Amino acid sequence: MKQTIKRPDGRTGGGTLRPLASELSCLQRPDGSAKLSSGPTQILAAVYGPAAPRLSGREVKDRAVVSVVFKHGSKSQGGSSSTKGNGNGNNNTGAPPAYGATERELEAFIAESLVQCIDVKRYPRTVIEIVIQVIKADGSVVGTAINAAVLALLDASIHMTSLPIACTCLVGRGIENNKDIRLDPTAVEEGDEEFSTIVIVTNASKERSVIASINFGSYGLSSFLSAIEGSFRASKTMVAFFRLAVEQKVVRESKTLWSS
Amino acid sequence: AFFTQLCAFFVLCDFKNTKNAIYIQKSTPNNTQKQAYLSTFTNSNTRPTGRPLHTTRPTTILPSILSRNTHGSSLVKIGNTQVLTGITLLVGHPGPLTPTHGDVDLSINLSPLSSQDYNVAGRLLPIVTEGEMSRSRTTSPRGYVDVHALESLVQRILRTSSLLNPNELCIQVGLSAWRVQITCMVLNHDGNLEDACLLGAVSALLDLKLPAVKIDMKGGGNGVVQIVSPSYDHEEDDMTEETKDANRITKLTIQKGTIPISLTMGIYDNHKILVDMTREEEVVCKGVVTVVVTTTGEIVSLTKCGGLAMSPEDMAACVHLAIGRAKEVEELLLSLDEAS
Numbered sequence: 001m002k003q004t005i006k007r008p009d010g011r012t013g014g015g016t017l018r019p020l021a022s023e024l025s026c027l028q029r030p031d032g033s034a035k036l037s038s039g040p041t042q043i044l045a046a047v048y049g050p051a052a053p054r055l056s057g058r059e060v061k062d063r064a065v066v067s068v069v070f071k072h073g074s075k076s077q078g079g080s081s082s083t084k085g086n087g088n089g090n091n092n093t094g095a096p097p098a099y100g101a102t103e104r105e106l107e108a109f110i111a112e113s114l115v116q117c118i119d120v121k122r123y124p125r126t127v128i129e130i131v132i133q134v135i136k137a138d139g140s141v142v143g144t145a146i147n148a149a150v151l152a153l154l155d156a157s158i159h160m161t162s163l164p165i166a167c168t169c170l171v172g173r174g175i176e177n178n179k180d181i182r183l184d185p186t187a188v189e190e191g192d193e194e195f196s197t198i199v200i201v202t203n204a205s206k207e208r209s210v211i212a213s214i215n216f217g218s219y220g221l222s223s224f225l226s227a228i229e230g231s232f233r234a235s236k237t238m239v240a241f242f243r244l245a246v247e248q249k250v251v252r253e254s255k256t257l258w259s260s
Numbered sequence: 261a262f263f264t265q266l267c268a269f270f271v272l273c274d275f276k277n278t279k280n281a282i283y284i285q286k287s288t289p290n291n292t293q294k295q296a297y298l299s300t301f302t303n304s305n306t307r308p309t310g311r312p313l314h315t316t317r318p319t320t321i322l323p324s325i326l327s328r329n330t331h332g333s334s335l336v337k338i339g340n341t342q343v344l345t346g347i348t349l350l351v352g353h354p355g356p357l358t359p360t361h362g363d364v365d366l367s368i369n370l371s372p373l374s375s376q377d378y379n380v381a382g383r384l385l386p387i388v389t390e391g392e393m394s395r396s397r398t399t400s401p402r403g404y405v406d407v408h409a410l411e412s413l414v415q416r417i418l419r420t421s422s423l424l425n426p427n428e429l430c431i432q433v434g435l436s437a438w439r440v441q442i443t444c445m446v447l448n449h450d451g452n453l454e455d456a457c458l459l460g461a462v463s464a465l466l467d468l469k470l471p472a473v474k475i476d477m478k479g480g481g482n483g484v485v486q487i488v489s490p491s492y493d494h495e496e497d498d499m500t501e502e503t504k505d506a507n508r509i510t511k512l513t514i515q516k517g518t519i520p521i522s523l524t525m526g527i528y529d530n531h532k533i534l535v536d537m538t539r540e541e542e543v544v545c546k547g548v549v550t551v552v553v554t555t556t557g558e559i560v561s562l563t564k565c566g567g568l569a570m571s572p573e574d575m576a577a578c579v580h581l582a583i584g585r586a587k588e589v590e591e592l593l594l595s596l597d598e599a600s
Contacts, residue, residue: 105412112566116547162569175558198562209569217420218560221579228572 005180008189009039014182017234020241022148024155024249030131032156034245036148038184040138045148047156050126064123068111069131070103070145101216110146113166113201113212117150119159128158139186142199142214143168147238154246162205164212165238167231169198171223181226183234190216198224200231204239208232295529295544302532307541314581316523316536317341319589321459323467323596332468336460339538340450345442345460347468351431351485352439362429362437366415368444368457370407375449375539382407413563414444414458417552421520421560424465428512431473436485438470451538454550458522459589466519466597469509514597520560521589522552523582527568535581549575551582555590 005014018039027033030046037043053059110132118128130152132145146166153160170189172179173196182189190197196217203209210228301307311317317339325344326333332347354361370382418424429438442464444457476484526534526545533549534541542548547567552560559579564570 101416102408102412104406104408105416108406108409109563109565114566116566116569175556203569206569208571210564210572210575211569212566213562213564213575215559215562216416218554218558220558221576224559224562224579225572225576228575 005182007182007186009186014180015230015233017184017237018186020238022151022241022245024151024245030152030156032152032154032158034148034151034155035135036144036151038140038144038147039186040136041140041144042135043141043145043148044133044135045145045152046131046133047128047149047152047158048131049128049156050123050158051129052125053127058127059125062124063120064118064126064128066111066115066118066120066128066130068107068114068149069129070107070110071131071133072103073134073137101214106142106145109212109214110142110149113146113164114149114153116211117160117162117164117203118153119161122159137187139188139190140168140184142166143184146199146201151242151245154242155249162203163239163242164201165204165231165235165242166199166201167234167238169200169227169230170195171198171219171227172196173217173219175218175220181223181230183230198227200228202228202231202235204235291544294540298541298544299529302528302530302534305532307534309538313532314535316585317538319459319592321463321592321596323463331471332464332466334460334463334467336456336463338452338456338459338536340448341452341456342447343453343456343460344445344447345457345464346445347464348441348443349470349487350439350441351436354430354434354437358426359434360430360437361426362439363426364415364418364424364440364442366411366418366442366444366461368407368411368414368446368453370446370449373448374446410453410457413454413550413561414461417458417520417522417561418442418461418465421552421554422518423462423514423520424512428510429470431485432475440465440468449539451540451542452524452536454524455522455536458520458552462519462521463593463596465512466514466593469511471509516590516594517554517556519586519590519593520552520554521582521586522550522561523578523585524548524550525578525581527570531568531570531574533574533578533581549578551578553579553582553586555583555586557583 004012006012007016009018011018021037023035025033026035026044027046030048032047033045035042035044050064053065058065110130114130130149132149134141134145143166146164150164168184170182170185173194179194185195185197189195196215196219198213198215198219200210201212203211298308302313305313307313320337322335324333325335326346329348330346331349334345336343336345352363370378371380372378429440431437442461444460446453446457471487474486474488476486523535524537525548526537526541527547527549528534528545534545537545545567547564549562549564549570551562554560562575562579564575
């Protein structure tokens with residue numbers, strides 16, 4: 001990744017992530033909650049569970065069921081009513097946050113990535129519900145949503161077998177495109193016709209292992225492999241950030257005699 | 261299939277349940293038994309039907325199968341999985357930023373016809389089976405597909421690939437354009453719906469014949485777009501200019517190397533990759549990768565929806581398998597195109 005690329009939001013270098021900020025336990029009702037910001041993109045995730053399912057038909061006798069609800073913000077365009085991933089008439093400055101995928105598809109994708117890493121056998125006959133709300137979308141929405149969900153799961157003290165970290169990469173569109181990859185794109189960069197977005201979820205607990213991947217726009221195999229390498233590197237930064245976030249929460253809670 | 265030998269059916273009337281529902285309870289082998297059965301075959305790199313791990317089932321495409329009410333159609337069979345696709349056309353208003361663009365809409369129909377796990381509305385039935393995981397919206401065992409997620413995936417693939425040039429769907433610049441409605445009806449669900457639905461949609465698009473239109477200005481305003489039905493009665497010389505125009509139907513121009521073709525593979529124990537899974541294999545697989553490529557090697561979509569983690573080398577191997585598949589399917593599609 002070249003260090004000399006100038007990005008539209010002022011960053012230099014393809015491998016530079018936007019400043020991360022998080023707030024754990026920001027909501028009182030859910031068992032775990034986290035608000036994660038990656039630059040201007042802000043996602044709120046809440047975890048309810050493990051709890052008894054509302055319909056007894058939903059429970060599985062030997063493991064927990066993980067269900068995800070994903071909501072776009074009111075101003076962002078959800079749904080597939082656009083051609084070629086371009087926005088409706090109003091939005092010229094970037095791709096719609098869902099890149100044309102419906103909420104259902106993203107919910108299925110996020111749930112499948114997370115269920116791989118939660119210790120579901122520990123919580124039989126329960127439901128773990130993860131609710132993700134996009135507060136502000138400015139690129140890398142799906143990746144940040146998965147990371148916010150992971151933070152919320154950590155906040156809810158749900159046992160995990162491994163730590164999934166999502167990373168959004170921007171690669172050149174089409175097979176001949178040899179543009180350098182960029183991490184953590186903004187909405188403007190994602191909307192550019194010359195680029196495609198790949199979201200890769202890697203297992204930070206194990207070397208070189210990819211849990212899930214989804215993409216919006218076509219690319220070549222070599223771009224894909226470079227994107228995977230970039231995600232491995234970025235996940236190390238994210239793990240360090242997660243550690244900081246959880247440590248701060250633990251320190252804060254230990255200072256109060258009874259935490260709510 | 262091999263599991264039916266181990267099955268016994270009995271109907272259970274359960275009046276304790278408030279809805280007085282009647283459950284059909286199958287005494288089928290549970291997940292661990294199914295896995296043990298499949299493992300005995302995959303350990304020798306084969307499957308219960310004798311098919312090698314990296315081979316797809318025989319694929320048949322029958323275009324123009326519904327010629328009366330649709331403008332394009334096809335029947336796709338991958339092994340026992342069958343999907344019938346029909347295309348109907350509507351006239352729509354193009355968006356202000358793209359005055360020459362038409363649109364493509366896709367919907368997929370699953371019903372009790374496809375498999376006993378779906379109800380009439382196309383939703384998964386909560387069937388209680390002994391020792392099996394019950395179906396829920398997520399973390400359902402593979403093979404219990406969420407229709408909306410599948411629709412969204414196939415629609416995105418059609419829109420982002422360069423197969424369809426939306427400018428070809430224009431009727432009047434800025435005023436009207438074709439809205440292509442693709443409906444896939446799953447006739448039989450024996451695994452690998454992703455491949456079958458995408459192939460059905462693509463072959464129906466290749467078969468699509470856009471009719472000639474006439475703009476009727478009598479209604480006032482911008483005029484009403486009318487489809488002119490071709491007339492087959494007259495001889496070539498007798499036809500007037502107008503009827504000649506009507507017989508001019510246009511097909512979409514398809515370039516070699518732009519057709520998106522998918523290959524769905526399951527990840528099984530010991531990182532074995534099972535290409536083109538049947539229904540029974542889908543249920544026990546621990547993860548699925550769907551790769552959509554064109555014959556030029558361009559990856560249109562790569563979706564690995566959770567499941568066992570893979571190394572980048574395994575993923576590259578999946579892409580190569582998909583490119584091989586793309587070459588054989590594109591040959592088949594283009595030969596059908598020339599034949600028609």
